Amino acid sequence: MNKDALFSDGTSGYVCPAQPAENEKVRLRFRTAKNDVDEVRILLKTGKDIMRKVCTKGSFDYYEIECQLTKEPFRYSFEIQKENSVCYYNRCGVSEEIKPFYDFAIVPGFQTPDWAKGAVMYQIFVDRFYNGDTSNDVEDREYIYIGEPCGKVCDWNQPPQAMDIRRFYGGDLAGVLEKLDYLQELGVEVIYFNPLFVSPSNHKYDIQDYDYIDPHYGKIAEDGGEVLSEDSCDNLRATKYQVRTGKKENLEASNALFARLVEEMHRRGMRVILDGVFNHCGSFNKWMDRERIYEQQPEYPKGAYVDANSPYRKFFHFFDERDSAWPYNEKYDGWWGHETLPKLNYEDSPELEQYIIEVGKKWVSPPYNVDGWRLDVAADLGYSNEFNHMFWKRFRKEIKSVNPEALILAEHYGDPAEWLQGDEWDSVMNYDAFMEPVTWFLTGMEKHSDERRMDLWGNADNFVNTMNHFMACMLTPSLQVAMNQLSNHDHSRFLTRTNHIVGRVENLGTKAAEEGINTAVMREAVVVQMTWPGAPAVYYGDEAGVCGFTDPDNRRTYPWGHEDKELIAFHKEMIGIHKEEKPLRTGSLKMLYWGKNILAYGRFQEEEQIIVVLNNSKELKEVTVPVWQAEVPEKGRMIRLVYSYEEGYTTEQDEYIVENGEIVLNMGRHSAIVLKPLHLQKAEGDF
Secondary structure, three states, X not given: OOHXXXXXXXXXXXXXXXXXXXXXXXXXXXXEEOOOOOEEEEEEOOEEEEOEEEEEEOOEEEEEEEEEOOOOOEEEEEEEEEOOEEEEEXXXXXXXXXXXXXXXXXXXXXXXXXXXXXXXXXXXXXXXXOOOOHHHOOOOXXXXXXXXXXXXXXXXXXXXXXXXXXXEOOOOHHXXXXXXXXXXXXXXXXXXXXXXXXXXXXOOOOOOEEEEEOOOOXXXXXXXXXXXXXXXXXXXXXXXXXXXXXXXXXXXXXXXXXXXXHHHHHHOOOEEEEEEOOOEOOOOOOOOOOOOOOOOOXXXXXXXXXXXXXXXXXXXXXXXXXXXXXXXXXXXXEHHHOOXXXXXXXXXXXXXXXXXXXXXXXXXXXXXXXXXXXXXXXXXXXXXXXXXXXXXXXXXXXXXXXXXXXXEEEOOOOOOHHHOOOOOOOEEEOHHHHHHHHHHHHXXXXXXXXXXXXXOOOOHHHHHHHHHHHXXXXXXXXXXXXXXXXXXXXXXXXXXXXXXXXXXXXXXXXXXXXXXXXXXXXXXXXXXXXXXXXXXXXXXXHHHOOOOOOOOHXXXXXXXXXXXXXXXHHHHHHHHHHHHOOXXXXXXXXXXXXXXXXXXXXXXXXXXXXXXXXXXXXXXXXXXXXXXXXXXXXXXXXXEEEEEEXXXXXXXXXXXXXXXXXXXXXXOOOEEEEEEEOOOOOOOOOO
16 A cells, blocks of 8 residues: 555545535545555544545545534544555544544534635734834833833834833834835735734733724824923823823824724735734723823723722722722732733623623724734633633624624644634634744744754654644644744744854843854745745744844844845745745645655645755755655656755746656755646546
């Protein structure tokens, strides 16, 4: 039995329809080598059923069976028999025994938005992207945050400091609007914004008001008030901050600007995802009002910190519940103990739950029409797992009721399977089945640059096994929209990881993040990012060569005028290939060959195939790749779409001979190549 020929997965080539409805019939397919096996059976809870051979195409036979779905999840695997030999096939491939954990799974009625499948995303940390409107900049000493005045950074190219959260560079939504041409030319299809709502920090994960875009990102129509003097540092009630961020005119103008930005993006065919920080808010929040900036404003009810009888009291968990006003009620549960991040107390407050549900619906509805939510620390929302599952089930129903095409994508570390059963999240930020395996294989570095592992650097077995396991934890519709990032606001920049320096900026300094970097390894990573199943998500500036250790150094400004233009051009080429080649959106994936520092895999769908090969070593390598396993014809030619090597890259076409289903490549140091068949011939018996 030719076990290398055995194949099935959850894509449209093997599950039809790929996202079946409840009580619908589904046609399942399985592939074997031509005239190679005696029988293929599907294994179900209820027993085994024989599959029917329906066609032969090229080197393969295809078997089918039609199954009736109900409303319940449908799980299956395959049994293949030839003479006295039997093996099994599940989501991890060929197995000598039945492994129910890795069964294929279909959840009837579960769909993820088609627009998000394989969509090219771009993450923007707004304060550091581009300053398009200097009139809304945070001013020096405008307010106090965590005991010190905020500051305006006048030098755009100055690196972040250790205590960076109260330093502002002036990036705003007007800047994003001004740079839409650049993003569109890059090939971006979706922008994911770090939090935009009113907040005193530059990261805005401590939200003050979920109903409004921060005027420092939006518009300041009315100004006023006084900047803090030395003797007024403890008093926020008369600061300019209160006037600038609290004035209704400024709030409404900021929301209107955001609506206009989304409308312009939609006009260009681009989508928008917002950051939903619903686990905790900020101590500045109008519900808490620890800094007492709303206390004297009659249109706002008293905050929970100000008054024990506040209507928001149960929005938080206070440790001292005596019915007395401040300061006796000052101790409350903060996220990871941070006083500036009071944890929201959903279990004790149906009003809070309803409010957040309405916030979720508001921003995906007119006039804002946002296309989805990225959910911050989503699995930790409540105080119990039971409540969290209940809440996210409701959140999904409510959001999809007003915008069925909205994407619900969660931040999550570890196995996400319990949250991806079709009735809660659509997918996740893909740490376990993308960022971590890619980083370990290409750099041997941990994603914070906190550790270096020589045993994982170039370890192809670890890469393949890790990918197989964690990809098997996701339903196929979830996998196709998973956010595949190399870097983001929480981890070191991937380009910095290529220098193998362990540590953080406070100990090593800014320059160390830029020393000894290897752009060729970065290009390898981009090749994988743009050819792997899921939605490739570029962290702003990665394409321009931005370096940085983990937070806050990873939040450097976009280097306008100082970009690595060759790296930008390479991103454009790879994004173009990703968007042009059909298999890279929703096609099947098959590992073809792997060894120390070598990976080769194929993506294929219907009559189209893409082959990707990496050499992550410092030596030249001759690699023989069995491309027939990815349904490339056994004899013919392939053309090169792009080749990246130590000194640069080329998109000049070159041809390679396919003989007996194999191709022989001479791969340079730290190189990557993307190939496709030159002539696609339709085989007899196609389905």
